[in-house]
Amino acid sequence: MADNPGFEANGLMRKEDERLVTGHGCYADDWMIEDCLHAHVLRSDRAHALIRAIERADAGAMPGVRLIVTGEDLRAAGAQPQRALHARSGTSGQALISPDNYPLAIGRVRYVGEPVALVVADSGDAARRAAEALLVDYEELEPVVEAKTALAPSAPQLFEHIPGNLAFDYRCGDADAVERAIAGAAHVTRVSVDSRRLVGNPMEPRSATIRFNAQDGCYDIWGPFQTPGTVRQMLAEAWGIDPERVRLHLQDVGGGFGLRTVAYPEYRAMMYAARMLGRPVRWTATRSESFFADSHGRAMQFGGLLALDSEHRFLAMRFDVVCNMGAFLLPVAPHIMTLTPERGMAGAYRTPAIAARFRLALTNTAPVSAYRGAGRPDMAYAIERLVDAAAFELGIDRIELRRRNLIRTFPYTTPLGYCYDDGDLDGVLDKALQAADWTGFETRRAEAARRGRLRGIGLSLFVEVAGNSIAESDSVRVCFERGGRVILHCETQSSGQSHDTVFRRVVSEALGLPREAIEFRPVDASRHAFGAGSYASRTTQVVGHLLMGATAQVLERARARLAHEWSVPASEIRLQEGRLRHGERSQSVLELAERLHGALDHPLDVRASGVPQISFPNGAHVAEVEVDPDTGKLSVCNYVAVDDVGIVQNHVVVVGQVRGGVVQGAGQVFGEEAIYDEGGQLLNASFADYFMPRAGIVPTITVIDHPVPCKTNALGAKGVGEAGVTGSVSALMNAVADALRPAGIRHVDPPVTPQKIWRVLQDAATAHPR
Amino acid sequence: MRDITIRINGEQRALQVDDHALLVDLLRGQLRLTGTHVGCDTTQCGCCTVHLDGRAVKSCTLLAVQADGCAVTTIEGLADGATLHPLQRAFSTEHALQCGFCTPGMIMACAAMLAENPRPDRAQVTHGLEGNLCRCTGYVNIVDAVMRVAHGG
Numbered sequence: 001m002a003d004n005p006g007f008e009a010n011g012l013m014r015k016e017d018e019r020l021v022t023g024h025g026c027y028a029d030d031w032m033i034e035d036c037l038h039a040h041v042l043r044s045d046r047a048h049a050l051i052r053a054i055e056r057a058d059a060g061a062m063p064g065v066r067l068i069v070t071g072e073d074l075r076a077a078g079a080q081p082q083r084a085l086h087a088r089s090g091t092s093g094q095a096l097i098s099p100d101n102y103p104l105a106i107g108r109v110r111y112v113g114e115p116v117a118l119v120v121a122d123s124g125d126a127a128r129r130a131a132e133a134l135l136v137d138y139e140e141l142e143p144v145v146e147a148k149t150a151l152a153p154s155a156p157q158l159f160e161h162i163p164g165n166l167a168f169d170y171r172c173g174d175a176d177a178v179e180r181a182i183a184g185a186a187h188v189t190r191v192s193v194d195s196r197r198l199v200g201n202p203m204e205p206r207s208a209t210i211r212f213n214a215q216d217g218c219y220d221i222w223g224p225f226q227t228p229g230t231v232r233q234m235l236a237e238a239w240g241i242d243p244e245r246v247r248l249h250l251q252d253v254g255g256g257f258g259l260r261t262v263a264y265p266e267y268r269a270m271m272y273a274a275r276m277l278g279r280p281v282r283w284t285a286t287r288s289e290s291f292f293a294d295s296h297g298r299a300m301q302f303g304g305l306l307a308l309d310s311e312h313r314f315l316a317m318r319f320d321v322v323c324n325m326g327a328f329l330l331p332v333a334p335h336i337m338t339l340t341p342e343r344g345m346a347g348a349y350r351t352p353a354i355a356a357r358f359r360l361a362l363t364n365t366a367p368v369s370a371y372r373g374a375g376r377p378d379m380a381y382a383i384e385r386l387v388d389a390a391a392f393e394l395g396i397d398r399i400e401l402r403r404r405n406l407i408r409t410f411p412y413t414t415p416l417g418y419c420y421d422d423g424d425l426d427g428v429l430d431k432a433l434q435a436a437d438w439t440g441f442e443t444r445r446a447e448a449a450r451r452g453r454l455r456g457i458g459l460s461l462f463v464e465v466a467g468n469s470i471a472e473s474d475s476v477r478v479c480f481e482r483g484g485r486v487i488l489h490c491e492t493q494s495s496g497q498s499h500d501t502v503f504r505r506v507v508s509e510a511l512g513l514p515r516e517a518i519e520f521r522p523v524d525a526s527r528h529a530f531g532a533g534s535y536a537s538r539t540t541q542v543v544g545h546l547l548m549g550a551t552a553q554v555l556e557r558a559r560a561r562l563a564h565e566w567s568v569p570a571s572e573i574r575l576q577e578g579r580l581r582h583g584e585r586s587q588s589v590l591e592l593a594e595r596l597h598g599a600l601d602h603p604l605d606v607r608a609s610g611v612p613q614i615s616f617p618n619g620a621h622v623a624e625v626e627v628d629p630d631t632g633k634l635s636v637c638n639y640v641a642v643d644d645v646g647i648v649q650n651h652v653v654v655v656g657q658v659r660g661g662v663v664q665g666a667g668q669v670f671g672e673e674a675i676y677d678e679g680g681q682l683l684n685a686s687f688a689d690y691f692m693p694r695a696g697i698v699p700t701i702t703v704i705d706h707p708v709p710c711k712t713n714a715l716g717a718k719g720v721g722e723a724g725v726t727g728s729v730s731a732l733m734n735a736v737a738d739a740l741r742p743a744g745i746r747h748v749d750p751p752v753t754p755q756k757i758w759r760v761l762q763d764a765a766t767a768h769p770r
Numbered sequence: 771m772r773d774i775t776i777r778i779n780g781e782q783r784a785l786q787v788d789d790h791a792l793l794v795d796l797l798r799g800q801l802r803l804t805g806t807h808v809g810c811d812t813t814q815c816g817c818c819t820v821h822l823d824g825r826a827v828k829s830c831t832l833l834a835v836q837a838d839g840c841a842v843t844t845i846e847g848l849a850d851g852a853t854l855h856p857l858q859r860a861f862s863t864e865h866a867l868q869c870g871f872c873t874p875g876m877i878m879a880c881a882a883m884l885a886e887n888p889r890p891d892r893a894q895v896t897h898g899l900e901g902n903l904c905r906c907t908g909y910v911n912i913v914d915a916v917m918r919v920a921h922g923g
Contacts, residue, residue, distance in 0.1 A: 007863070017862035020870030021854065023805015023845035027871060030804040203809045203817060203871040203905050254807075254871030255905050287810035496868030496906045656865045659908035687814035687903070695899035695909040699892070724908070 047680020661724020
């Protein structure tokens with residue numbers, strides 16, 4: 001474990017650690033809010049049905065029941081539908097068509113788990129019993145579950161205004177150039193990869209408490225959010241009120257991974273209940289409920305094509321992607337399914353012509369949105385499988401093929417128009433191959449074979465986008481508080497990423513102040529600074545950049561002030577060892593700030609805002625696996641991750657982020673998949689049935705930094721939050737493919753469960769008996 | 771309703787509980803000890819792990835009445851006054867927690883593991899963690915933290 005010189009004064013690594021290891025964290029369900037009523041959500045148990053009637057008489061009379069609300073009630077009360085955020089049309093000019101998503105179903109249900117009614121009672125038990133007594137008269141409709149089936153001509157239609165269930169047909173790149181390249185190619189490789197639907201499952205089940213204050217017409221909402229600013233706006237929009245009237249309160253969030261960016265229907269319905277009842281309303285999901293209630297992830301199917309010339313240089317890549325969006329488009333989902341993969345579509349390679357088509361299909365399943373990686377792991381998986389497959393087909397070494405096509409000149413603008421500011425792809429690759437002892441692998445494969453095991457090694461060399469945002473701008477505010485404290489207002493929210501630790505150190509170094517004097521306040525009810533929140537691996541680079549700008553302004557003002565007081569030019573005043581100095585005179589920023597407090601705005605208070613810039617973290621991950629052909633069991637023998645995340649702010653945090661991401665990717669590879677039957681029932685909606693990665697799934701994960709400073713932000717940082725998963729899905733799948741290839745298997749999709757591996761080996765042995 | 775007596779974090783308490791109340795609900799509700807968390811409903815995740823008479827148990831799968839006459843230690847009772855338990859300290863210094871939601875249950879499970887086997891190897895620690903899920907850390911740092919406490923260094 002590398003030394004981290006930045007520990008807190010009490011010897012702990014992070015400020016929040018003390019409360020979290022002693023059980024004094026405050027997650028959404030921990031808040032002690034007086035006088036709460038309890039809500040239970042009645043959810044559809046049909047995948048597709050008309051609602052003929054909801055009979056509530058018996059339920060309304062049950063003990064403790066305070067309110068029963070349906071979709072019709074909410075619409076009559078002025079509930080606004082939620083729609084997907086605007087997405088720019090691609091080269092085809094097709095516009096996105098979004099369904100209207102009301103908080104509770106109106107007239108029709110379109111997925112199992114869709115909220116149908118909200119029951120509020122004195123206790124959770126009373127609410128649940130009353131919900132069970134509600135009689136919903138459904139008239140079943142035929143459901144469609146698979147995206148490709150939903151797009152087919154005879155499929156059941158989910159929405160009249162979305163023909164063919166095709167919500168968005170997005171094309172990018174130059175399809176003609178790709179066609180010409182294919183026509184002149186010496187070789188064309190094709191793969192189909194299927195990144196199956198996952199359930200994110202952060203460990204904290206979702207919970208919210210909502211209170212309406214009649215005096216000021218404001219809602220107080222306690223819940224887990226990654227993007228407080230955006231969620232507040234969406235909740236306000238849901239009721240046609242100003243976001244100023246929605247205050248979010250949160251301290252600790254038990255994992256986010258993209259799932260906490262959604263302004264979920266439960267919150268929107270509970271706002272009404274809280275207003276009607278004049279008391280706080282609390283709802284906490286069970287884990288099984290979370291399987292339906294939280295947004296799902298992945299569910300992307302790629303058809304990929306790589307065209308090469310006779311020297312094995314890449315001429316063109318083309319992707320045909322079908323995305324299963326579920327029954328509704330969550331606000332940022334179309335963006336994630338199209339723009340995020342598009343930005344990383346060139347990967348690490350110089351390919352002159354690239355084109356893609358994304359078809360976003362609606363089906364009778366739970367809505368899909370961001371889940372750690374949000375299109376990046378899927379895109380990298382498609383690219384890296386293509387490259388490995390091409391290498392195998394051409395009989396050329398996998399590394400050699402990559403080297404021959406690697407991007408080496410920066411800045412590099414991809415054929416899709418995105419600019420990689422800087423990188424060293426040879427460098428990350430060299431480091432990874434060395435650390436993983438790539439050249440010694442065949443010896444290990446032979447040794448494993450003597451033990452009756454199939455051993456494989458796989459590489460993922462990837463470039464991904466970080467920092468993309470749906471918001472126009474981001475801002476931070478740096479304030480000085482009496483008593484010698486600096487307050488950083490950044491409307492973001494860590495769900496474990498150690499923002500407090502990273503940003504207090506950034507500001508401490510920039511202003512020459514001790515970290516103990518700095519307080520990081522991620523969410524403030526009075527909203528000093530709008531922030532787009534934490535997702536897309538953006539927070540360090542975006543917020544860090546703004547803090548650098550803000551602290552520079554603080555210093556400029558401080559110098560100007562002292563220059564006036566000392567009658568010297570400001571340019572001669574230097575910050576050195578924590579003090580602003582000129583000759584014998586010196587003052588720390590805190591001392592100056594303390595003197596300047598008055599009745600008006602503090603002269604050193606600064607707000608910095610800007611348009612966030614994207615960055616392109618990249619890496620080389622190598623996985624080494626073994627398969628036991630008798631049982632199909634897969635194990636990971638070694639895993640090396642080399643990542644260029646720009647200037648490293650905190651190596652320990654980086655290691656933690658990468659390891660966490662690697663294991664989430666391993667989950668997808670080993671067994672995670674949300675399984676729907678043909679009738680649209682989610683079959684594995686619990687931890688007893690849905691595979692979750694446990695300790696030992698990847699026993700060793702070596703994380704190595706290869707920093708190439710980012711040129712698009714003042715910290716030189718590139719996002720790290722998703723690097724682990726973007727690399728691991730493809731590295732592990734390429735390793736599995738390498739292990740199974742000698743047995744005659746060309747391709748297998750995740751999850752590579754023991755049953756699946758055993759089955760493909762059996763089938764291959766039957767087809768090619770030895 | 772039943773009258774029970776439980777020694778919670780060293781303090782003897784006489785309590786009235788519903789017959790069907792889960793131990794975790796008693797802890798989080800009536801006793802306001804919200805450090806113990808509910809992460810699932812099928813006994814898989816381990817976020818609710820506490821000690822019952824020194825043994826690690828999943829409090830979501832015990833009735834409160836089953837703890838009658840027993841000593842229960844929750845995460846809030848693990849430290850010795852202001853002095854953190856070595857595992858609590860090591861989890862921080864080894865960055866074995868990120869969001870912290872699984873952490874109380876993880877630490878309680880590890881504490882019981884070490885009480886039973888003070889010097890495990892990595893494989894034993896890994897096996898001992900199989901009842902606890904973590905979505906953030908990838909587990910390697912958690913194993914490191916336990917090994918650090920067990921073997922120093």
